[in-house]
Amino acid sequence: MQQYELVTENEDQTFALAKQIGEKLNGGEVIALEGDLGAGKTAFTKGLAKGLAVTRVVNSPTFTIIKEYQGRIPLYHMDVYRVSAEDEDLGFDEYFEGTGVTVVEWAHLIKEQLPDELLTIYIYRIGDTSRKFVLEAKGERYLQLCKEIC
């Protein structure tokens, strides 16, 4: 599996990077975001939403688990940090197989339910405001996307 690395020096650069990725999405993509609390998963999603021409303000869906936004294509923003075994079946499949773009924060917590092909982005805090992004593509369309970005 091929990995690509990028570094941003501040939140604005993260926003710009994510926006650039968002602009290249056509719908049906699944993006898994991994990283500690405060790494920048939600900050990244805000930029991605901008690239999808979402106009509403994107906030963390920690308590709601899933938030939907209308853009050029729909954005489904999930934060599965609080998903427990009991509500395991929240119908994630329908989002993953839908025409929108799905972003999942803490995706490994529902790894059994993730599609085979997806883009996983690991975010590491390497300084106060610097972050390392490691992109890992599973599937041709995601590999292509990584090549265009990096």
Ligand code: ADP
């Ligand atoms: P997560 O969703 O991973 O828990 P958030 O996106 O909510 O994290 O928070 C990231 C925090 O880190 C924000 O307070 C943001 O301002 C700050 N930050 C500082 N530098 C960066 C950067 N380069 N990229 C993203 N966020 C950054």
Ligand code: MG
């Ligand atoms: Mg978050």
